[in-house]
Amino acid sequence: MKYKRYILTLLLTLLFSACNSTDSVTQEEGETSGPLKIIGKIEYERIHPLHNGGSTILDQNNITTETAKQIIVEAINRSGQTIATTSTDDNGNYSLTNLPENTSIKIRAYAKMLKANKWDTKVIDNTNGNALYILDGSFVSTGTQSTRRNLKALASTKQSPPFAILDSIYLAMKKVLTADSSVVFPPLKMNWTVNNIESGTYYDGNDNIMIQGDQNGDSDEYDDHIMIHEWGHYFEAKFSRADSIGGGHTSGDHLDIRLAFGEGWGNALSGIVTDNPIYFDTMGSSGWNMNVETAVHETPGWFSEASIQRILYDLYDSNDDGADTLSLGFKPIYDVLVGPQKTTKAFTSIFSFITGLKSITPSNSEQINSIISNEDINEITDIYGTNRQNNVISTALPLYKELIVDSGIATNVCVSTTYGVQNKLNNHKYIRFTVDSAGEKSISIVKSSGNLTRDPDFILYKVSPFTNVAVGESATADRENLSYTFTVGEYLLDVSDASNRGNACFNVSIN
Ligand SMILES: [Ca+2]
Ligand SMILES: [Ca+2]
Ligand SMILES: [Ca+2]
Ligand SMILES: [Ca+2]
Known part of the structure; x- marks a missing residue:
């Protein structure tokens, strides 16, 4: 049943594409003997951005033909059977061999990159039964001699987007492979359609990236920077670790340090992969761009996604400018992300990243200090961001407070909404503690100051391996309580006020 529906979907898609793709059949010279082959090139059209100051549009007068790399290509007969399968190479070229003579076949290119123990990424229509996008040639007899059949997905008929999306992802995968050739990329589905009007573009935390396609x-x-940014979140989830709490954000924000790092990483990665620091997002006539290397600093710091993207980009790039005298390339960044950043006992932030980077390249510590200093971040000496000197609201520091379990003594933390709500700096407070004797204990949060009724919540993490082990999210006014059976080890507690009603302080104890 499932199989039948799949075929039907393909046929529907096929009818759409057969009349729009450009294809050509030509005789291959010097191919008069040996197994019958069809060779060819699969291409797509890319519409390039046009930047004008801080605004960016898609330039319909700047459309180039690009090669569709590493995608699946099949020869299909009149009965709908696949009689040969291959993939294009990095130049979009394919070769199907040992084909039968005088047989009517067509060439079909799939918006899918699949190579065993390498990658498995495809573009599907989430509003049409998750149908895989395809590009079909016409039925033509194989004849008796080898021939060439080229296909091109056009922008004008909306056939090229799936192939443009794949090309951006392939560029990102190639960058990662330069750092570690043994990487195997878990399956990923890119969900794109012109019907994704208000879907947003985001990584779902699992194996889907949703892509808005509002024409x-x-x-x-x-x-491409947006595509690579989202793929960067997939990379974090599959190969590194991201403790980002998500939510809305812009470059001038004082953000929760976990969110700031995740978004800064996504933006930096898009510059790193494309070797182009101009990050852009087209949206009809009202798109925008920013330079992830040289943008004017607004409220720089360890809480700023813009600072983090500039730091990561400068660590990588070989355009050494100002405070940036390092050209580390991608490998050290990759090594930190899949190593110390993945296993850090703190939340993932610029502090865990820089501490990890210094452990990997200790000889570059001074140059690293110089790059972060240019973002008003004083020397980072540990994963917890100890000794911060930025001019931020006093209750925001220290970022991590310590708690002594079974002591009967509470640790007081104060949230604020000075920088906004939900995911901004000081909306969430971090508490560190160690459990030396296992057993059931009561986690207690009680409001100690702050007007209006509050809704304190917490999330409990065991840090090694890093695991979310409990949440306290009751609606009880001004307090939160939960009994939890602890094992011995180190923990982090994230305390927040779901009411988002401004400044308030809470006594936190575990006994
Ligand atoms: Ca856009
Ligand atoms: Ca540099
Ligand atoms: Ca630079
Ligand atoms: Ca609560």
């Missing part, structure tokens, strides 16, 4: 508003299929 009259914000579409992202040609916004």
Whole structure:
């Protein structure tokens, strides 16, 4: 049943594409003997951005033909049977061999990159039964001699977006492979359609990236920096670790340090992969761009996604400018992300990243200090960001407070909404503690100051391996309580006020 539906979907898609793709059949010279082959090139059209100051649009007068790399290509007969399968190479070239003579076949290219123990990424229509996008040639007899059949996915008929999306992802995978050739990328589905009008573009935390395709508003299929940014979140989830709490954010924000790092990483990665620091998002006539290397600093610091993207990009790039005298390339960044950043006992932030980087390249510590100093971040000496000197609200520091379990003594933490709500700096407080004797204990949070009724919540993490082990999210006014059976080890507690009603302090104890 499932199989039948799949075929039907393919046929529907096929009818759409057969009349739009450009294909050509030509005789291959010097191929008169030996097994019958069809060779060819699969291409797609990419619409490039046009930057004008801080605004960016897609330039319909700047459309180039690009090669569709590493995608699946099949020869299909009149009965719908696949009689040969291959993949294109990095130049979009394919070769199907040992084909039968005088047989009517067509060439079909799939918006899918699949190589065993390498990658498995495809573009599907989430509004049409998750149908895989395809590009079909016409039925033509194989004849008696080898021939060439080229296919091109056009921008004008909306056939090219799936192939443009794949090309951006392939570029990102290639960058990772330069750091570690043994990487195997877990399956990933790119969900794109012109019907994704208000879907947003995001990574779902598992194996899907949703891509907005609003042809009259914000579409992202040609916004390669956006595609790579989202793929960066997939990379974090599959190869590193991201403790980001998500939510809305912009470059001038004082953000929760976990969110700041995740977003800064995504933005930096898009510059790193494309070797182009101009990050852009087209949305009809109202798109924008920013320079992830040289943008004017607004409220720089360890809480700023813009600072983090500049730091990561400067660590990588060989355009050494100002405080940036390092050209580390991608490998040390990769090594930190899959190593110390993945296993850090703190939350993932610029503090865990820089501490990890210094452990990997200790000889570069002074140059690293110089790059972060340019973002008003004083020397980072540990994963917890101890000794911060930034001019932020006093209750925001220290970032991590310590708690002594079974002591009967509470640790007081104060949240604020000075910088906004939910995911901004000081909306969430971090508490560290160690459990020396296992057993059931009561986690207690009680409001100690702050007007209006509050809703304190917590999330409990065991840090090695890093695991979310409990949450306290009751609606009880001004307090939160939960009994939890602890094992011995180190823990982090994230305390927040779900009411988001401004400044308040809480006594936190575990006994
Ligand atoms: Ca866009
Ligand atoms: Ca540099
Ligand atoms: Ca630089
Ligand atoms: Ca609560």
